[in-house]
Amino acid sequence: MVEGAEPVVQARGIVKIFGQHRALDGVDFEVRPGEVHALLGENGAGKSTLIKILTGAYQPDGGEVLLEGAPVRFSDPLDAQRHGIGTVYQEVNLLPNRSVAENLFLGHQPTRFGIVQRKVIEARARDLLAGYGLEIDVKAELGSYSVAVQQIVAIARAVELSGKVLVLDEPTASLDRNEVAKMFEVVGRLKARGLGIIFITHFLDQVFEIADRVTILRNGRLIGTKVLSEVTATDVVRMMLGKDLAFDHGGVGVAEAMQGPVRVEFKSLGRQGKVAPFSLALHEGEVVGVAGLLGSGRTEMARLMFGVDPADCGEISVGGRVVNIRNPAQAVAAGFGFCPEDRKLDGIFGDLSVRENIIIALQAKLGWFRALNRDEQIEIAGNYAEALDIRAANHEMPVKLLSGGNQQKVILARWLAIDPNFLILDEPTRGIDVGAHAEIVRTINRLREEGLALLVISSELDEVVAYSNRIVVMRDREMVAELSGADIAPSVIVAAIADNPGAKVTAEVGA
Amino acid sequence: MSIIKKLALAAGVSALLSSAAYADLSGKVIGFSQIGSESGWRAAETSVTKSEAEKLGIDLKFADAQQKQENQIKAIRGFIAQGVAAILVAPVVSTGWEEVLTEAKEANIPVILLDRGIDAPQDLYLTSVASDQVKEGHVAGDWLVKTVADKDCKIVELQGTVGSSPAINRKKGFEDALAGHANLSIIRSQTGDFTRAKGKEVMEGFLKAEDGGKGICAVYAHNDDMAVGAIQAIKDAGLKPGTDILVVSIDGVPDIFQAFVAGEANATVELTPNMAGPAFAALDAYLTAGTVPEKFIITESKLYTPADDAQGEYDRRKGLGY
Amino acid sequence: MRRIDWRGALLRPQFMALAAVLGINWLLFPGFFDITLQDGRLFGSVIDVLNRGAPVAILAIGMTAVIATKGVDLSVGAVMAIAGAVAAVLVTGGSSAIVAVGAALLVGLLCGLWNGILVTYLEIQPIIATLVLMVAGRGLAQLVTEGSIVTFSDPVLIFIGTGSLFGMPMPIVIAAVLAIGATLIVRKTALGLLIEAVGVNRSAARFSGISSGLLLVVVYTFAGFCAATSGLIVAGDIRGADANNAGLWLELDAILAVVIGGTSLLGGRFSIPMSVVGALIIQAMNTGILISGFSPEFNLVVKSGVIILILVLQAPMTSQWLRKRMSEGKAQ
The missing domain is CATH 3.40.50.2300 (Response regulator)
Structure with a gap:
C-alpha cells in the first residue's frame, strides 16, 4: 500500500434507501492504489449494496463516488468497467463451454476486416495468463478447469477490461486451501502492479493474511476502517457483532436455571461436510444461545437437530428416550419446533391466512385424518395471536400482508400451538423493527420461565447474552466452546469466535 | 381353423x-x-x-x-x-x-x-x-340416391378430421353424387375426428337439434368408426339405426359388418x-x-350392404388386425 | 366449517360464464333446456352437456389436487387409454367385469404412483415427469390393444359408460359422486389444507412437519385413479377401447377446466367444485358448437375466443376494475 496516496476510488457519505429501509446510511469508504481493502459485515450489513453503488449497479440516494478525486456517476456496471472498476463474483459468470481464450476476450476480440483472429487471441491469452503465473492450454474449454483457475481467468478478464480497481466478491468461498493460496498469489501480483483491490469475504483469517485495511459495516452504518496490523481478530469480530466491551455486563442473572431435568440431548450428532459431531444437552427452562459468524455452522447444526438434513452419526433423546429424527415430520412428532432464519423461504405460507399459518404445524402433527375444525382453528389461532400480541386486522387475511415482526410471531405461535418440548430459533430478530425485536426477546424469556428448552441462534450478542443460560460457540463448522456463568459476556464470546488463545474458554466440546 | x-x-x-x-x-x-x-x-x-x-x-x-x-x-x-x-x-x-x-x-x-x-x-x-377417395364418397352417395329414390331425405354428415384429405375428398364425392337430386340435402355437417367417441357425441347433438332425430333420414359418416358411434347415439335416442335413420359410411372395417348383421347399418364402401x-x-x-404399369393404379371402391353375406365378410376381416 | 356465502359464490365469474354459454346455446337452439324421459333415462341437450362433460370433469377433480400442489399431470389422457385398453382386453379375454374394472383402476393407481415417485423422490419437474407417461402411455395402450379398437359387449362395462341410475346417466352419477366425495375428503380431513400448504410453499411445509413427499405421491396417485375412471367411462360409452384416440388431448381440457375454475397453476388455494364448473363450461361450449350448425372449421376459433374471454373476465385486473366501476356506480 502506498501510504497517504490519493484513493483511486472513494465513497463519501453514501445513503441508499429501499422503501423505508436505509440499507446504507452515510457510509465512507476508499481504496488506495496498491492496497487490498477488506469489506466485512454480517448479512444485511450493507456490503453488497455498497459494492453495487461503487460498480454502478445502483445509484446512491445521497453522497458521492469519486474516481481518482473527481466525482463520477456510473450508469451501469459496464460504464464502471470502462472507467476502470472491474468485478469478479463468487459464481464465475463466464461461458464454461467456450475456450479460455474466447472467454478472456469475449466481446472485445481483436479482429481484422471483421474476422476474429483466433491465433492472435490465443497468443495474447497465453501472454496475459502468464502474467498471473498460469500456464494452461487456452484453447481448452473453460469449464474443464477447476473453479480456482476459472476465478483467475475471470480476474484476468476483469483487470484487462478495467485496470484500476478490482472488486472480489467472496472469491474464495468455494476454494480449498491450496487454491486459496494460488488466488492470493495472483492478488499479490495485482497489488504490486498498483491496483486497488476490494476484498469481500466471511473468512477472518484470510482478511488478516491478505488485506492491508479493513472496513466494517453493520446495519448499513460504517463502524470503522482499521489498518489490520494495528488490530486483533477479536477487535474485528467485536466491531462486526456490535459489542462494545465497555458495555460488558457478564452473566445477566439467568445462569442459575441449569438444575431442571434434561429435556433434549444430542450425543455426537454430526454430518460429513456440514457439522463436525457435537454433543449438547438442554434442560427444562433453559435457553442455550449459539454464537458464531455467518458460515460457522450455526444454521447447519440447527438443521441437523431438526432433521432437515439427516445426521449421519450420533443420537437424539427426548426426556431420556432415544428418538429417531430423519426428517422434520419426525422432529415435530417428537415435539420439536424450528423458526428458520429465512422466514419468507422456509417459514411462512404467504397466501394462507394467519389462522392457517398458526395451526399448520399442529395439524401436521395430528395427521391427515384428525382435522381441526374451523372453530377449533379460530380458537387456537386467537389464543396464540393474543398471547404473542400478533397485530393483524383479522386472522383470515393472508399472512404475507403482515409486517416482518408479526410474521415472526405467527411462526412462533405455530410452534407454541404444538406445545413443544424444544424450540429452535434461528435469527429470530433479523429484519424486524425495534419494537417487535424487544417483544421477541421478552417472549423468549417468558418461554424459558414456563419451562421450555430453547436453542437460539443469533448474531446479536447483546441479545444472546440477555437471555441465554449457556452459550455455545461455532467456528469452522465445529462447536468450539461452551460458555456459562460469568463467561456469558460479549468479550468472552468474541474471543471464542475469533479463536483468541488469550480468552477464557471453559469447556471444549465436540470433535 | x-x-x-x-x-x-x-x-x-x-x-x-x-x-x-x-x-x-x-x-x-x-x-x-x-x-x-x-x-x-x-x-x-x-x-x-x-x-x-x-x-x-x-x-x-x-x-x-x-x-x-x-x-x-x-x-x-x-x-x-x-x-x-x-x-x-x-x-x-x-x-x-x-x-x-x-x-x-x-x-x-x-x-x-x-x-x-x-x-x-x-x-x-x-x-x-x-x-380414389372422391370416388368412395361418390359410391356412398349413389347408393343413398338410389335407395331413397323420389322420397325427401335430410342427411347429416359426420366429417373426418378438419382439413385432412380423406375428409375433403369423401365430402366432395358424396356431394357430387347428390348433385341434381333436390330431394336429398345435407342439413348438418360436423367433424367427428374419425373417432367413435366423437362420432357418437356429434350425432347426439344432431339428434337433439333435429327434434330428437325425427327429421333425419340418413347419416353419412366419413369412416365406419364414426358410424359405429352414431349408431349408438341413435339407439340411445330411442330410434332404430338402419331403419329410422339410414347409416352409410366408408372403409369396410369388421365392426360395420357386425352392425349389418344386427340390422343397424345399411351400406359401406370398402377401402x-x-x-x-x-x-x-x-x-x-x-x-x-x-x-410399364399405369402411373396410378386405382383400387376398387366396392359397395357392401347387408345383402352381401355380412357375417361371412365379418369373419373374413376380423383376423386381419383391424 | 366453511360458512358459504351463496350469493357471492353465484356471482363468481365462472357461474356467470356458464350461464352466458348456456344462454347463448339456448338462443341458438330453443329446445336446449328441454328434458324428456327416454327408455327410463333423462334425455336432452343439458343432460348431454353433463354426460359428455363428465370424463373431463373427473380428470379435473384429480388435476385440481395436482395443480394445487404446484404440479401438473400431462399423462391423464394416456392413462385413460391404458385403463380402457386393460378393461377391454380383459373382458374380451373372458375375465369378469369386476376383475376388468378392478384391474383398470389398479393400473390407473399404478400410473399415478409412478408419476408421484418421479416428482417426489427423483425430484423431476412435474411437467417433464408426467410427459414421460403422456408419450409412453399411449404406446402402452396400443400394445395392450395391438393397435386396433377392442370392441366388447360386457353389460357391466357398457353400463359404466351408457347406463343410468334413477334416470341419470352413469357418467354424471360417477362424476358427481367423485366430485362430492373428493370435496368432502379434502375439506373434512386436513388434506385440503395440507395440499394448499405444500402448493404455497413446499419448503415451509417441510419445516412445519408436513410429510409433503407422501402427500404428493397420494395426490398424483389419485389423479391416476380419476384418469382410469374416466377411461372406463369413455370405453364403455363406445363399447370399445380405442387406444389411439381415447382421452387424446383431454389432459389439456382438464388443465383448462381447473384454471377456469380459479385454481392457480402456481399452486395453493383450490376448489374441486369450481373445476367441475370449469369442465362444464368447456363442454357447454362444445355442445353449443355442435348444435349451432356452424361449419366445423370454426370450432377451434370459437372455442379459443370464448376461453380467452372467460380468462380475461377472471383476471385480477378485470375484477378490480369491475369492483371499482360498481362502487363508483353505487356512489352515484
Missing part, C-alpha cells in the same frame, strides 16, 4: 400360385416400409401385405416407421444397400422424397407407393396404388387393405415382360 391347417393351406396356395402366375416374384426379396400402426385399417394393410407376399413366395422385408419419415428414409436406404428387387412404401408425408427415391432409381430398384401419393417427379417411382395385391401384379408384369 387351427394354425396347422392354416399354415398347410397357405403353403398349398402359395405353392400353386408361385408355380403359375407369378413365377418371377417367387424367392425375390422385396422391402416394405410401412407408416406404422396408427389405425385398424393400417394394421390390416400390413397383415394383408404380408400374407399376399407369403402367397407369392416373396421374401418380404418389413420396416415399421412409427410415423416418422426419417425412419422410412433410413429403411429405404437399408433396402437399397441390401439390393432388394423392389420397394413398397406407404409414405407418411407427401414431401421430401426426391433424394432417397433418386438413390433407388440409380440403383435400378423399382419403387411402388401404397395408398398415399407424394409430391415428387413421377419418374422416381414405378406406380402408385391407391384408392381395401389389399394395396399389395395390385402392386405385386404390376411388379411381376414389369419384371417379366417389361410392361
Whole structure:
C-alpha cells in the first residue's frame, strides 16, 4: 500500500434507501492504489449494496463516488468497467463451454476486416495468463478447469477490461486451501502492479493474511476502517457483532436455571461436510444461545437437530428416550419446533391466512385424518395471536400482508400451538423493527420461565447474552466452546469466535 | 381353423400360385416400409401385405416407421444397400422424397407407393396404388340416391378430421353424387375426428337439434368408426339405426359388418387393405415382360350392404388386425 | 366449517360464464333446456352437456389436487387409454367385469404412483415427469390393444359408460359422486389444507412437519385413479377401447377446466367444485358448437375466443376494475 496516496476510488457519505429501509446510511469508504481493502459485515450489513453503488449497479440516494478525486456517476456496471472498476463474483459468470481464450476476450476480440483472429487471441491469452503465473492450454474449454483457475481467468478478464480497481466478491468461498493460496498469489501480483483491490469475504483469517485495511459495516452504518496490523481478530469480530466491551455486563442473572431435568440431548450428532459431531444437552427452562459468524455452522447444526438434513452419526433423546429424527415430520412428532432464519423461504405460507399459518404445524402433527375444525382453528389461532400480541386486522387475511415482526410471531405461535418440548430459533430478530425485536426477546424469556428448552441462534450478542443460560460457540463448522456463568459476556464470546488463545474458554466440546 | 391347417393351406396356395402366375416374384426379396400402426385399417394393410407376399413366395422385408419419415428414409436406404428387387412404401408425408427415391432409381430398384401419393417427379417411382377417395364418397352417395329414390331425405354428415384429405375428398364425392337430386340435402355437417367417441357425441347433438332425430333420414359418416358411434347415439335416442335413420359410411372395417348383421347399418364402401395385391401384379408384369404399369393404379371402391353375406365378410376381416 | 356465502359464490365469474354459454346455446337452439324421459333415462341437450362433460370433469377433480400442489399431470389422457385398453382386453379375454374394472383402476393407481415417485423422490419437474407417461402411455395402450379398437359387449362395462341410475346417466352419477366425495375428503380431513400448504410453499411445509413427499405421491396417485375412471367411462360409452384416440388431448381440457375454475397453476388455494364448473363450461361450449350448425372449421376459433374471454373476465385486473366501476356506480 502506498501510504497517504490519493484513493483511486472513494465513497463519501453514501445513503441508499429501499422503501423505508436505509440499507446504507452515510457510509465512507476508499481504496488506495496498491492496497487490498477488506469489506466485512454480517448479512444485511450493507456490503453488497455498497459494492453495487461503487460498480454502478445502483445509484446512491445521497453522497458521492469519486474516481481518482473527481466525482463520477456510473450508469451501469459496464460504464464502471470502462472507467476502470472491474468485478469478479463468487459464481464465475463466464461461458464454461467456450475456450479460455474466447472467454478472456469475449466481446472485445481483436479482429481484422471483421474476422476474429483466433491465433492472435490465443497468443495474447497465453501472454496475459502468464502474467498471473498460469500456464494452461487456452484453447481448452473453460469449464474443464477447476473453479480456482476459472476465478483467475475471470480476474484476468476483469483487470484487462478495467485496470484500476478490482472488486472480489467472496472469491474464495468455494476454494480449498491450496487454491486459496494460488488466488492470493495472483492478488499479490495485482497489488504490486498498483491496483486497488476490494476484498469481500466471511473468512477472518484470510482478511488478516491478505488485506492491508479493513472496513466494517453493520446495519448499513460504517463502524470503522482499521489498518489490520494495528488490530486483533477479536477487535474485528467485536466491531462486526456490535459489542462494545465497555458495555460488558457478564452473566445477566439467568445462569442459575441449569438444575431442571434434561429435556433434549444430542450425543455426537454430526454430518460429513456440514457439522463436525457435537454433543449438547438442554434442560427444562433453559435457553442455550449459539454464537458464531455467518458460515460457522450455526444454521447447519440447527438443521441437523431438526432433521432437515439427516445426521449421519450420533443420537437424539427426548426426556431420556432415544428418538429417531430423519426428517422434520419426525422432529415435530417428537415435539420439536424450528423458526428458520429465512422466514419468507422456509417459514411462512404467504397466501394462507394467519389462522392457517398458526395451526399448520399442529395439524401436521395430528395427521391427515384428525382435522381441526374451523372453530377449533379460530380458537387456537386467537389464543396464540393474543398471547404473542400478533397485530393483524383479522386472522383470515393472508399472512404475507403482515409486517416482518408479526410474521415472526405467527411462526412462533405455530410452534407454541404444538406445545413443544424444544424450540429452535434461528435469527429470530433479523429484519424486524425495534419494537417487535424487544417483544421477541421478552417472549423468549417468558418461554424459558414456563419451562421450555430453547436453542437460539443469533448474531446479536447483546441479545444472546440477555437471555441465554449457556452459550455455545461455532467456528469452522465445529462447536468450539461452551460458555456459562460469568463467561456469558460479549468479550468472552468474541474471543471464542475469533479463536483468541488469550480468552477464557471453559469447556471444549465436540470433535 | 387351427394354425396347422392354416399354415398347410397357405403353403398349398402359395405353392400353386408361385408355380403359375407369378413365377418371377417367387424367392425375390422385396422391402416394405410401412407408416406404422396408427389405425385398424393400417394394421390390416400390413397383415394383408404380408400374407399376399407369403402367397407369392416373396421374401418380404418389413420396416415399421412409427410415423416418422426419417425412419422410412433410413429403411429405404437399408433396402437399397441390401439390393432388394423392389420397394413398397406407404409414405407418411407427401414431401421430401426426391433424394432417397433418386438413390433407388440409380440403383435400378423399382419403387411402388401404397395408398398415399407424394409430391415428387413421377419418374422416381414405378406406380402408385391407391384408392380414389372422391370416388368412395361418390359410391356412398349413389347408393343413398338410389335407395331413397323420389322420397325427401335430410342427411347429416359426420366429417373426418378438419382439413385432412380423406375428409375433403369423401365430402366432395358424396356431394357430387347428390348433385341434381333436390330431394336429398345435407342439413348438418360436423367433424367427428374419425373417432367413435366423437362420432357418437356429434350425432347426439344432431339428434337433439333435429327434434330428437325425427327429421333425419340418413347419416353419412366419413369412416365406419364414426358410424359405429352414431349408431349408438341413435339407439340411445330411442330410434332404430338402419331403419329410422339410414347409416352409410366408408372403409369396410369388421365392426360395420357386425352392425349389418344386427340390422343397424345399411351400406359401406370398402377401402381395401389389399394395396399389395395390385402392386405385386404390376411388379411381376414389369419384371417379366417389361410392361410399364399405369402411373396410378386405382383400387376398387366396392359397395357392401347387408345383402352381401355380412357375417361371412365379418369373419373374413376380423383376423386381419383391424 | 366453511360458512358459504351463496350469493357471492353465484356471482363468481365462472357461474356467470356458464350461464352466458348456456344462454347463448339456448338462443341458438330453443329446445336446449328441454328434458324428456327416454327408455327410463333423462334425455336432452343439458343432460348431454353433463354426460359428455363428465370424463373431463373427473380428470379435473384429480388435476385440481395436482395443480394445487404446484404440479401438473400431462399423462391423464394416456392413462385413460391404458385403463380402457386393460378393461377391454380383459373382458374380451373372458375375465369378469369386476376383475376388468378392478384391474383398470389398479393400473390407473399404478400410473399415478409412478408419476408421484418421479416428482417426489427423483425430484423431476412435474411437467417433464408426467410427459414421460403422456408419450409412453399411449404406446402402452396400443400394445395392450395391438393397435386396433377392442370392441366388447360386457353389460357391466357398457353400463359404466351408457347406463343410468334413477334416470341419470352413469357418467354424471360417477362424476358427481367423485366430485362430492373428493370435496368432502379434502375439506373434512386436513388434506385440503395440507395440499394448499405444500402448493404455497413446499419448503415451509417441510419445516412445519408436513410429510409433503407422501402427500404428493397420494395426490398424483389419485389423479391416476380419476384418469382410469374416466377411461372406463369413455370405453364403455363406445363399447370399445380405442387406444389411439381415447382421452387424446383431454389432459389439456382438464388443465383448462381447473384454471377456469380459479385454481392457480402456481399452486395453493383450490376448489374441486369450481373445476367441475370449469369442465362444464368447456363442454357447454362444445355442445353449443355442435348444435349451432356452424361449419366445423370454426370450432377451434370459437372455442379459443370464448376461453380467452372467460380468462380475461377472471383476471385480477378485470375484477378490480369491475369492483371499482360498481362502487363508483353505487356512489352515484
